[in-house]
Amino acid sequence: MEQLYHSEPDHAFPTGLALLLLVLVGLGTIQAVVLPRTFILLLLFLTSFAFIAIVLMLLLANRLKLIMCDFSLSPMLRIGISVFSILLVYAVGQVNVVSF
DSSP states (O other): OOHHHSOOTTHHHHHHHHHHHHHHHHHHHHHHHSSOOOOHHHHHHHHHHHHHHHHHHHHHHHHTTSSSTTTTHHHHHHHHHHHHHHHHHHHHHHHHHOOO
8 A cells, every 4th residue: 555655646746846946035035135145145045946946847847758757756755855955945044043
């Protein structure tokens, strides 16, 4: 039963990443307006934005059958990408707290 569950593609995975990208853009906009701009904030924001955007582009290319590798079928890879993306967005939110 568990193998059957893991073999199905996760249809909520791209939606969750797109929502996370919107949260990142909103958080970055608020920080750019309110807080002082630091180089590390800009670097972390661009890195996390690029990572999430590239993952979303790969998912779209897979749906359009432009590439054959479907990493949304692997549950460990989905969890890893989701956790790493959330940690990147959290790091963007916390960067001005710990920077001097």
